Amino acid sequence: MELTLLGTGAPDGLPRHGCPCAACATAVGDEARASTAVLVDSALLLDLTPGPAFAAARAGHSLIGVRQVLLSHPHDGPPVEYPAGLPAPGRVPDGRELSLISGHRVRAVALDAPGTGYEVTGTDGDRLLYLPPNAAPAGLADQEQPFDMVLLDVIGRPDALARLRAAGAVAATTDVLAVHLDHTVPPGPELHRRLAAVGARAVPDGTTLAVGEYHDVPDLPRRTLVLGGARSGKSVEAERRLESFPEVLYVATGGTRDGDREWAERVALHRERRPGSWRTTETCDLAPLLAEEGPPLLIDCLALWLTDAMDSAGAWDDATWAATGEQALRERVAELVAAVRATGRTVVAVSNEVGSGVVPATAAGRRFRDELGRLNAAFAEECEHVLLVVAGQALRLR
Numbered sequence: 001m002e003l004t005l006l007g008t009g010a011p012d013g014l015p016r017h018g019c020p021c022a023a024c025a026t027a028v029g030d031e032a033r034a035s036t037a038v039l040v041d042s043a044l045l046l047d048l049t050p051g052p053a054f055a056a057a058r059a060g061h062s063l064i065g066v067r068q069v070l071l072s073h074p075h076d077g078p079p080v081e082y083p084a085g086l087p088a089p090g091r092v093p094d095g096r097e098l099s100l101i102s103g104h105r106v107r108a109v110a111l112d113a114p115g116t117g118y119e120v121t122g123t124d125g126d127r128l129l130y131l132p133p134n135a136a137p138a139g140l141a142d143q144e145q146p147f148d149m150v151l152l153d154v155i156g157r158p159d160a161l162a163r164l165r166a167a168g169a170v171a172a173t174t175d176v177l178a179v180h181l182d183h184t185v186p187p188g189p190e191l192h193r194r195l196a197a198v199g200a201r202a203v204p205d206g207t208t209l210a211v212g213e214y215h216d217v218p219d220l221p222r223r224t225l226v227l228g229g230a231r232s233g234k235s236v237e238a239e240r241r242l243e244s245f246p247e248v249l250y251v252a253t254g255g256t257r258d259g260d261r262e263w264a265e266r267v268a269l270h271r272e273r274r275p276g277s278w279r280t281t282e283t284c285d286l287a288p289l290l291a292e293e294g295p296p297l298l299i300d301c302l303a304l305w306l307t308d309a310m311d312s313a314g315a316w317d318d319a320t321w322a323a324t325g326e327q328a329l330r331e332r333v334a335e336l337v338a339a340v341r342a343t344g345r346t347v348v349a350v351s352n353e354v355g356s357g358v359v360p361a362t363a364a365g366r367r368f369r370d371e372l373g374r375l376n377a378a379f380a381e382e383c384e385h386v387l388l389v390v391a392g393q394a395l396r397l398r
C-alpha cells in the first residue's frame with residue numbers, strides 16, 4: 001500500500017496566514033505545510049487540502065483514479081475544496097466498514113472528540129490508521145496485531161498515542177507519523193527532536209511512503225537524564241518525553257513537608273499537569289524500583305535524592321563527613337549508579353545543573369554542590385541520552 005501526504009499541517013496550515021509568531025516565521029521550505037490530506041494508492045483520498053489537484057501534481061501523482069473521498073474532520077470543520085472530477089466526499093458511520101472497488105477496506109473508528117478516524121487495509125493486507133486533529137480512539141479494543149502505520153496528531157494529543165500503545169495498536173515496528181502539525185511547536189530541529197523522543201517522525205508535504213516497508217524507526221532511549229537550572233523547564237521536558245506512554249510511575253523524591261504551603265502548591269502543580277493514567281510514589285529508595293520490571297519511571301529529582309542521602313549519612317556535619325559520612329554517601333551513590341546501569345526499565349531522571357561559577361558561602365553548601373556534580377556525571381555516564389534545558393530549550397549533550 002502506497003501513501004502520499006498531500007499535506008501534513010493543521011487545518012489552517014503552517015505557517016498560518018498573517019500569524020507573526022516565531023514558529024510561523026520559520027516554517028519555510030520543507031517545514032511549510034498545507035492542511036493534512038492523504039492519498040492512498042491513488043484510489044482513496046482522506047481529507048481535502050486546498051488545491052488538492054495541484055498538491056498531487058507536485059508530488060508526482062494525479063487524482064484521476066480516486067474512487068472515494070472521505071472526510072475525517074467534524075461537520076463544522078475547515079472549509080473544503082471540491083475539485084471537478086472527484087467523487088463527492090463522504091463519511092463512514094462509526095464502526096461501519098466500506099469496501100472499495102480498488103480492493104481497499106475502510107473501517108470508521110469512533111473517537112473521543114468530534115470527527116471520524118479511519119482504519120485502512122490495503123490489498124496486500126497492510127494496515128494504517130488515520131486520525132483527525134485533537135482526537136483519540138474511543139473504546140479501543142486490544143489489537144491482535146499492531147498497525148503498520150499510524151497518522152495522528154502526536155503533538156496535540158500525545159495521550160492518543162499512549163492509548164494505541166496500551167491496546168497493542170502501536171508497537172516498536174509501527175511507523176508513527178505526526179500530521180496536523182501546527183505552530184504550537186517550532187518547526188525544524190526542535191519539532192523533529194520532540195517527535196523522535198516519543199518514537200514518531202514527520203515528513204515534508206508531498207512525501208510518498210510504502211506502508212509496512214522497513215524504515216528507521218526513531219530509537220527511544222531507555223535511560224535519559226534531563227539537567228537544568230531552577231525554572232528552566234527541565235521537569236516539563238522530562239514529562240513530555242513520557243506522556244505518550246500508557247503507564248508511567250512518577251517517583252517523587254521530595255516527599256512531603258508538613259506546614260509548608262508553598263511546597264504543597266508546587267507539588268499540586270506538578271500533579272495537575274501529569275496524565276491521569278500515571279501513578280505516583282514518594283520515595284528515595286530508587287534501587288529496588290530500578291531492579292523491578294514495570295512501566296517507565298520518571299524520577300524527579302536527583303538533587304532531592306542527594307539531599308536525603310546526605311541527611312542519612314550525616315554529611316552536613318564536617319566531623320561526621322570526615323569520619324563516616326563521605327564513605328557512606330559514596331556507597332549510596334555507587335548503589336544507585338549500579339542500579340541504573342543494570343535496569344531494564346525505561347527511565348527519565350531530572351536533576352539540577354550546579355556550579356556555573358557560584359560558590360556557596362558554607363562548607364556544607366560547597367559539599368552539596370560538589371557531590372551533586374559528581375552524581376550527575378556518574379548518572380549521565382549510564383544514560384543513552386542526556387539533555388541540558390536552558391530557558392525551556394533542550395540542548396542534546398548525548
